[in-house]
Amino acid sequence: MATSDRTFTVFGAGLAGSLMAIYLARAGHRVHLYERRPDPRTASAERGRSINLALSTRGIDALERIGLAEEVLASAIPMPGRMIHSPSGELTFQQYARDGKQAINSVSRAGLNEILISAADREENVEIHFDARCTGVDFDSGEASVLDGASGQTRSVPTNHIIGADGAFSGVRSSMQRRDRFSYSQDYLTHGYKELTIPAGEGGSFAIEKQALHIWPRGTYMMIALPNADGSFTCTLFWPFEGPNSFAELRTEADILSFFKAHFADAVPLIPNLVDDFQNNPTSSLATVRCAPWNVGDRAVLIGDAAHAIVPFYGQGMNASFEDVVWLDRALREHPDDIALAFDSYASARKPHADAIADLALRNFIEMRDLAGRRSFRTWKKIDQAAGRFFPESYIPLYDMVSFSTIPYADAVEREKRQIAFLKRLGIGIVVAIVLVIVASVFFWAFNR
Numbered sequence: 001m002a003t004s005d006r007t008f009t010v011f012g013a014g015l016a017g018s019l020m021a022i023y024l025a026r027a028g029h030r031v032h033l034y035e036r037r038p039d040p041r042t043a044s045a046e047r048g049r050s051i052n053l054a055l056s057t058r059g060i061d062a063l064e065r066i067g068l069a070e071e072v073l074a075s076a077i078p079m080p081g082r083m084i085h086s087p088s089g090e091l092t093f094q095q096y097a098r099d100g101k102q103a104i105n106s107v108s109r110a111g112l113n114e115i116l117i118s119a120a121d122r123e124e125n126v127e128i129h130f131d132a133r134c135t136g137v138d139f140d141s142g143e144a145s146v147l148d149g150a151s152g153q154t155r156s157v158p159t160n161h162i163i164g165a166d167g168a169f170s171g172v173r174s175s176m177q178r179r180d181r182f183s184y185s186q187d188y189l190t191h192g193y194k195e196l197t198i199p200a201g202e203g204g205s206f207a208i209e210k211q212a213l214h215i216w217p218r219g220t221y222m223m224i225a226l227p228n229a230d231g232s233f234t235c236t237l238f239w240p241f242e243g244p245n246s247f248a249e250l251r252t253e254a255d256i257l258s259f260f261k262a263h264f265a266d267a268v269p270l271i272p273n274l275v276d277d278f279q280n281n282p283t284s285s286l287a288t289v290r291c292a293p294w295n296v297g298d299r300a301v302l303i304g305d306a307a308h309a310i311v312p313f314y315g316q317g318m319n320a321s322f323e324d325v326v327w328l329d330r331a332l333r334e335h336p337d338d339i340a341l342a343f344d345s346y347a348s349a350r351k352p353h354a355d356a357i358a359d360l361a362l363r364n365f366i367e368m369r370d371l372a373g374r375r376s377f378r379t380w381k382k383i384d385q386a387a388g389r390f391f392p393e394s395y396i397p398l399y400d401m402v403s404f405s406t407i408p409y410a411d412a413v414e415r416e417k418r419q420i421a422f423l424k425r426l427g428i429g430i431v432v433a434i435v436l437v438i439v440a441s442v443f444f445w446a447f448n449r
């Protein structure tokens with residue numbers, strides 16, 4: 001039952017928007033949730049969006065606060081580490097957490113979205129409008145234009161407070177872009193991605209290790225695979241769009257097969273529809289979107305990919321989007337009588353952390369596609385995790401801070417810098433101590449001959 005006299009209009013019933021609607025309803029607000037697509041619970045899935053996602057601590061925390069974590073995790077597959085596939089087919093497992101126990105979780109995007117939409121639908125204060133696309137917002141009058149997919153008619157919808165949760169190509173953000181002093185950048189990677197499928201074996205068995213995120217690092221490109229609950233794996237090939245060795249070059253069946261046999265030989269027998277998947281699945285682009293400010297007074301605010309689309313290499317886009325919801329909910333509870341202040345304080349507090357995870361995600365592409373396959377990097381990871389076990393209170397490896405804690409992203413980056421400086425000092429200290437022991441031993445031996 002609505003206990004506040006406020007009505008929020010959320011555009012986008014994807015992952016962040018449907019979660020936001022639940023949080024707002026639980027806070028007693030009335031919510032209108034508009035989604036461009038038909039109801040995904042009755043329509044078939046869109047081809048070309050990632051099929052599964054890695055859910056980690058930040059996302060789980062946001063789900064736990066509204067009692068949905070258990071339902072989501074019931075069908076998730078824990079991935080406590082990554083399995084590296086070398087060009088010769090050799091396998092090496094690298095645990096993610098310093099204790100080797102914590103795991104990121106492979107969840108179905110469609111399944112998670114349906115759980116969230118159903119939970120929003122169960123809230124008395126939430127009204128969901130499917131097939132309803134926001135095509136523009138007049139922030140002065142509060143009128144939003146909504147295109148009805150079934151009739152093709154655009155209607156004007158009055159709003160008080162808008163939450164733009166309409167993804168990387170946000171309509172709400174496009175309207176903000178037309179305002180003065182709105183900063184915006186969109187940087188595309190030269191790499192795109194294509195999804196391929198390793199089907200389940202007999203009786204739903206898993207063809208490769210179930211509890212791992214599989215990586216085929218190949219220097220300038222890579223393929224990854226995440227397990228699905230039905231025994232299949234969704235592989236994603238990250239590869240340049242153009243140039244030598246690129247999507248543009250691989251066209252014929254013979255080209256595709258010879259490329260895969262040369263670079264991903266152990267995966268070829270696992271992907272029976274390789275050529276068909278490759279030729280017919282879309283090649284999608286990856287971009288980092290940064291913008292500011294995220295809000296227009298008390299009229300509108302952005303969350304999730306609409307505010308900060310990032311590349312997927314840290315598995316944090318959804319997790320960060322869920323964390324946005326927690327932070328915005330907190331700001332609204334702290335400033336119940338001043339929505340402009342709530343939006344402002346959420347946006348200014350959150351933005352540095354969104355920028356930090358955007359940078360980390362770009363950096364992790366190099367770690368995954370190149371460094372993860374190198375022995376020197378694996379040694380560094382072992383030292384990093386050993387330091388985390390030896391100094392459990394004062395040293396937390398960056399991966400643990402990002403994936404297994406809710407330490408704000410920018411704070412994690414700063415803390416990592418101090419930890420590396422500490423390790424360097426420790427290393428120098430150990431070398432100096434060893435040298436002193438050797439010198440002392442030599443003197444002792446010389447004087448006692």
Ligand SMILES: Cc1cc2nc3c(=O)[nH]c(=O)nc-3n(C[C@H](O)[C@H](O)[C@H](O)COP(=O)(O)OP(=O)(O)OC[C@H]3O[C@@H](n4cnc5c(N)ncnc54)[C@H](O)[C@@H]3O)c2cc1C
Binds near residue numbers: 016054132314316319
């Ligand atoms: C290949 C790939 C792999 C990824 N892997 C991971 C991962 O492992 N872990 C992780 O945490 N993140 C991952 N991500 C990122 C994650 O998918 C996004 O960060 C997350 O979906 C953002 O949620 P969102 O609700 O902001 O946007 P979306 O999930 O995109 O939802 C936006 C919703 O708004 C709707 N919409 C769009 N325009 C309008 C409009 N004008 N009016 C009304 N509705 C509209 C859309 O139909 C959609 O339902 C991955 C992304 C990609 C591309």
